[in-house]
Amino acid sequence: MSARLDALCPELVCQILSSCDNLKQVVDLASICTRFNTIWTTNASTILTAVAPRCIPAFDDALVASRVTTLVKNSILEAKLPPKSHEINIYTFTAKASRPKIVDHIQARVQYSNFNF
Known part of the structure; x- marks a missing residue:
């Protein structure tokens, strides 16, 4: 059985994006598909609060x-x-x-x- 990244729940995608080391990684992951991009833009404040201090x-x-x-x-x-x-x-x-x-x-x-x- 293979798992698809675009099938992950939004909370998990948000957590993955929040775990990135820098904003470039966030943008790269958010560019994978429309769904990831929507989750990124919807939760940008939460993700930036986690990622920005590392950048x-x-x-x-x-x-x-x-x-x-x-x-x-x-x-x-x-x-x-x-x-x-x-x-x-x-x-x-x-x-x-x-x-x-x-x-x-x-x-x-x-x-x-x-x-x-």
Whole structure:
């Protein structure tokens, strides 16, 4: 009897994707079939929360830096003063407070690359 990968339950596929060492492996596995891709896109936050810390050293710090930078940039684009540093609760920008989305992962990766080239 042979088992088919595309017949696995979504929870197991999500666990397999979460076990990847880096985002390239996740994308490669998600590209196997439409079903895997759907599971990846539906559960991206959960998978990224597991995989991102293995890809980016100090991921949570990079995520906070990325999110705070976005906050300041958006304030400036709206012609408003950004919040003062004592008005910002850093915890609200961590992965524990708000699961990272794909764009957060990309921005954190760029932030990490800017400081560690």
